[in-house]
Amino acid sequence: MAPGNTVLGQAIKHIGIGKHGSKPLPADLLEACRQALTDPNTHPLQRGAFIGALLAKGPTEAELTLESAIGKDAFRHPTFLIQKLCTDLHAGLLPIAVRLVRGHTLSVSEAEQLGDYLFGNEPCEAFRGFAASIMRVRHETNDEYLGLMRAAERTFTPGFRLNQTVSERPLVQLAEPFDGVEHSYMITPLLANWFERRGYGALSMVGRSGGPKLTLNAHDLYMHLGCQYMQSRHELTEPLMPYGWVLDQKALSPALNRWVDRRQVLLKRPFLATLEKVLNPCGARILVTSVFHITYQMKMAELALMAGFDAAIVMKRGLEGTLAPATSRASGVLCAVRTAQGHLFFQNFEADRPEFTSFRTDEDPDVPNPTAADNAALIRKFVAQKVTGDEHFDNRVRYAYALMERGMEWIEGQLKVPPVK
Numbered sequence: 001m002a003p004g005n006t007v008l009g010q011a012i013k014h015i016g017i018g019k020h021g022s023k024p025l026p027a028d029l030l031e032a033c034r035q036a037l038t039d040p041n042t043h044p045l046q047r048g049a050f051i052g053a054l055l056a057k058g059p060t061e062a063e064l065t066l067e068s069a070i071g072k073d074a075f076r077h078p079t080f081l082i083q084k085l086c087t088d089l090h091a092g093l094l095p096i097a098v099r100l101v102r103g104h105t106l107s108v109s110e111a112e113q114l115g116d117y118l119f120g121n122e123p124c125e126a127f128r129g130f131a132a133s134i135m136r137v138r139h140e141t142n143d144e145y146l147g148l149m150r151a152a153e154r155t156f157t158p159g160f161r162l163n164q165t166v167s168e169r170p171l172v173q174l175a176e177p178f179d180g181v182e183h184s185y186m187i188t189p190l191l192a193n194w195f196e197r198r199g200y201g202a203l204s205m206v207g208r209s210g211g212p213k214l215t216l217n218a219h220d221l222y223m224h225l226g227c228q229y230m231q232s233r234h235e236l237t238e239p240l241m242p243y244g245w246v247l248d249q250k251a252l253s254p255a256l257n258r259w260v261d262r263r264q265v266l267l268k269r270p271f272l273a274t275l276e277k278v279l280n281p282c283g284a285r286i287l288v289t290s291v292f293h294i295t296y297q298m299k300m301a302e303l304a305l306m307a308g309f310d311a312a313i314v315m316k317r318g319l320e321g322t323l324a325p326a327t328s329r330a331s332g333v334l335c336a337v338r339t340a341q342g343h344l345f346f347q348n349f350e351a352d353r354p355e356f357t358s359f360r361t362d363e364d365p366d367v368p369n370p371t372a373a374d375n376a377a378l379i380r381k382f383v384a385q386k387v388t389g390d391e392h393f394d395n396r397v398r399y400a401y402a403l404m405e406r407g408m409e410w411i412e413g414q415l416k417v418p419p420v421k
Contacts, residue, residue, distance in 0.1 A: 003265045007036040008046040012133075012267050015053050024060045037069035045265045048126035051085060052133030053268075055101060078102055086127040093117055097127065100134045111144040115151025119255040128262065132270035140271050145303055148275055155255035159232030160281040167236040169201040173284035173309070175277035176322045177292075178249070179209040179269075180217025183366045184319040185375045187397050188218050189225060190382060191288065191323055192244035194401055198408065201236070202244030203282055207256075210263030210273070213320070216370050222246045224376035233282055242383060245282075252281055278303045286411065287312040288404070292321035298346070301336035305344065310415060311337040313407040319364060325351070325399050327361040327392075335407045337414040345414055349406050359399035365392050 003009045011025060011033050025033065033050065036042050051070075054063060059075065067074040067081075074081040078101035082094060089097065096110050106114065118128055135144060153161070172195045174188055192202035206219040222229075227241065229248040236245065250257040259272055277289050278300070287304040289312065291297050297316045304312035314334045318324050325331045332350040339345070351360070381388045388394055 003043070003046065004267055006043070006046060007032040008042060008050045009267055012046065012050050012053060015050075015057055017137075017268070025063055027062070030062060030066070034066055034069050037066065043265055044124075044126040045129035045262055048085065048129030048131075049133040049266050049268070051081075052100075052130040053137050056103075056134045056137035082127075086124050086130065088123040089127045090117065090122055090124070093127065097131070100131055103138070105141045106144050106147065108143045108147040108150075111147025112150050113147075115148040116154070118148075119151055119155050119253075119259075125262075129266055132266060133268070136268055136270050140274075142299070142302060142306065145271070145275060146306055148271055149279065149307060152253065152256060152275060152279060153281075155253040156281055157252065157254070159234070160252055163233040164283075165233040165236050166283055167201040169199065169240075170286070171201045171203055171236075171282060171284040172286045172288060173203045173205060173280065173282070174244075174288045174323065175205040176218065176290045176315075176318075177273065177320075178207045178217055178219070178276060179211055179213040179273075180215065180220070181320045181322060181370060182213045182215040183368070183370070184322070184324060184364070185367055185370055185378060185393055186216070186218060186221055186322055187324045187379075187393075187400055188322070189222065189227075189243040189379050190397050191400060191404065193242055193383060194404060195288075196240055196242075196244055200286075201240065203230075203284055204244060204246045205249070205277065205279070206246060207249030207276065208260045210260045210269070212267065212269075216372055216375065219248065220372040221375050221379070224372040225379060236282060243379075247281070249276060252279075274300070274303070278307045278309075280307045280309060283308075285310045288315075288323065289313075290315035290318045290321055290323050292317055297334045301334055301346065305336060305338045311335070311411045313404065313411070315403070319396075323400065324396055325403060326364050327359055327396060327399055328364045331403075333403050333407050335410050337411055339414065347410050349403065349410075355406070356399065356402060359395055359402065361392070361395065 011029055071084045074084060078098040082097045096114050174192055188204060192204055195202040206222060209217050225243060227243055227246045229246050229251055231251050287309045289300055291300050294316050297314050300314045301312045315323050317326055317331050319326050330351055335347045337345050378388050378393055
């Protein structure tokens with residue numbers, strides 16, 4: 001049965017949406033969950049993720065009765081709960097697990113220890129689902145992201161962990177949600193091409209989709225464009241390609257790639273959906289990324305600077321959360337820099353600014369079942385002719401260029417470096 005169709009899968013979709021957006025489980029689903037929790041065939045990731053989400057949102061009086069499937073008063077005694085739910089958890093993780101149950105956030109070192117376990121090969125999938133779900137529902141802190149980031153960096157393959165080759169050009173890293181799109185075309189390779197024409201090296205981070213969207217993503221698109229994927233930082237010395245360098249998560253870190261399969265079972269996006277975009281394995285200077293939820297825009301900028309980037313451009317509310325700006329609704333970019341003196345500066349460039357008025361439209365057309373082949377054809381045609389015949393696509397690309405131009409002018413001014421074109 002597909003993960004989303006199982007009893008606990010349905011329950012996770014119902015309650016695992018954030019502490020303030022979750023709804024109580026309906027009576028029939030609650031009873032089905034009670035049975036699923038004791039079913040030996042239930043996936044341990046979903047068992048852990050369900051209990052984690054339930055505790056993070058705060059169980060109702062009716063939902064508290066589910067503890068009977070684990071043990072009497074289990075929700076009131078964290079150590080007992082963990083020992084019953086995560087029977088093969090390493091004893092060294094028990095204090096961290098208890099802190100998560102009690103609603104406490106983790107220090108950088110605690111998050112780092114947790115990350116080593118999450119990315120490692122030790123047993124207890126239930127705890128991996130449990131921890132990821134709790135942090136996702138209550139939202140991860142910057143300290144937790146920093147610890148998880150350090151743990152993730154230790155999983156890099158030698159070609160990226162030990163090799164310190166540097167690009168001759170300042171490097172711009174492009175990264176958007178790895179699950180891609182279902183109703184629009186992506187423009188990421190065209191942005192990479194734009195940055196290269198401006199004088200930068202462009203690196204796109206891609207990977208398999210962990211869901212919930214599984215139709216088309218940047219990994220598929222770059223493959224259809226015939227791009228070669230990096231295997232080592234040494235390749236930064238090779239001639240530039242029209243769409244820059246492309247780094248597949250599988251080549252960067254098999255441990256992170258294994259989490260793609262877990263995420264498809266967990267259904268809700270855990271910390272990695274954010275973390276994988278800000279990892280900086282090639283020493284890039286500028287991160288260009290995107291968020292759909294406006295409340296995460298500043299967090300993404302902060303995480304980028306925390307990850308070692310000198311600057312970031314964060315697109316908000318692009319089509320399906322990508323780097324393709326929406327032309328019919330409020331969009332724009334948040335720019336951030338860290339100067340040589342360590343000072344942080346932020347600047348918003350909103351879609352309602354006069355210089356962007358000409359790009360506004362009444363709608364963003366829905367593209368049913370977009371394919372990588374069709375998307376790649378549009379990319380190639382735009383690079384060759386600067387026009388594709390698809391007016392909405394062409395307008396969106398030009399709008400993205402205008403946003404990037406404004407953002408880069410501000411960043412280069414703040415960093416006091418001239419454009420490198």
